[in-house]
Amino acid sequence: MGICMRKSMMIEFMRVLVLLLCSAVSLLPMAEAQEAKASASANPPMGGRWFLPQDELGGFVHIPAGTFLMGSNPTQDRLAFENERWSPQMRQGRVDLPDYYIGHFEVTTGQFRAFVEATGYRHENIADTQDMLPMVNVSWTDALAYCRWLERSLREEAETLPQLRQLLLDGWHITLPNEAQWEKAARGFGSRVYPWGNQARSDRANYDSTGLRPVGSFECPECAYGLADMSGNVWELTRSPFQPYPFDPSPLDAPRQDPLALDEDPLWVIRGGSFRDKANLVRGAVRGGVDPGVRLENIGFRLVLERAE
Numbered sequence: 601m602g603i604c605m606r607k608s609m610m611i612e613f614m615r616v617l618v619l620l621l622c623s624a625v626s627l628l629p630m631a632e633a634q635e636a637k638a639s640a641s642a643n644p645p646m647g648g649r650w651f652l653p654q655d656e657l658g659g660f661v662h663i664p665a666g667t668f669l670m671g672s673n674p675t676q677d678r679l680a681f682e683n684e685r686w687s688p689q690m691r692q693g694r695v696d697l698p699d700y701y702i703g704h705f706e707v708t709t710g711q712f713r714a715f716v717e718a719t720g721y722r723h724e725n726i727a728d729t730q731d732m733l734p735m736v737n738v739s740w741t742d743a744l745a746y747c748r749w750l751e752r753s754l755r756e757e758a759e760t761l762p763q764l765r766q767l768l769l770d771g772w773h774i775t776l777p778n779e780a781q782w783e784k785a786a787r788g789f790g791s792r793v794y795p796w797g798n799q800a801r802s803d804r805a806n807y808d809s810t811g812l813r814p815v816g817s818f819e820c821p822e823c824a825y826g827l828a829d830m831s832g833n834v835w836e837l838t839r840s841p842f843q844p845y846p847f848d849p850s851p852l853d854a855p856r857q858d859p860l861a862l863d864e865d866p867l868w869v870i871r872g873g874s875f876r877d878k879a880n881l882v883r884g885a886v887r888g889g890v891d892p893g894v895r896l897e898n899i900g901f902r903l904v905l906e907r908a909e
Contacts, residue, residue, distance in 0.1 A: 788824025800879035805832035
């Protein structure tokens, strides 16, 4: 990637990056911490040694194969940024994906703590954080390390949920979603502005607020696949280096073979917006970008389970 392209990419992302890196906000004020604790008890139970949801697939939701519209059409979404358009002539593009599974929820502090305790992985930001809050202050490398550990653990342990274990034994992999997988899971086959429709709704996402909420606080029955918190709460890391559209999956092969091979790329795509952001930044097509080493209290991640190539 040439120097000129990198500079143009940095300029293109500036509005989003400034909002990500601006004024520090405390993770949860005391009053909200009490509310979050009460709310967490109403969320789906997190059980087993890896704190996964207690369902047949440990919280993974199936996304069927097929083509979907990616990006923004400014005639439909007037809040669209330039980097969401495929070209002036083709404002959205069609992307065909095989089927995959994605996490119903963002990875929680409790889940990441299980990884740290099992492996001794060095991480200093989880000691006093509630288990049901999304795991934040994680770098791209931290997130991929968790993915590798969880895949290995679930494949090897006899008590893993049978259907999930069989997929892993058949060669499926746990990793971060690429940005096309993330966007299809958020928007479905159509072109909704938000995961639930075309208008912002404060009862469907944690945005423009004072702090994090426990995962599952904003369920979305209107969303294409019923996923929670795809908009707001935390920005979610992907395994896509930022490139101009049209979407090109080819650079994604390297992290699958060597997850650290591309960690020096200048920007990696993040999706979904966070509790700090206004409604325009929690739309389904918004593309943010961060350095792979950045750790912020409004960036987390969600898992994907995909077929081996």
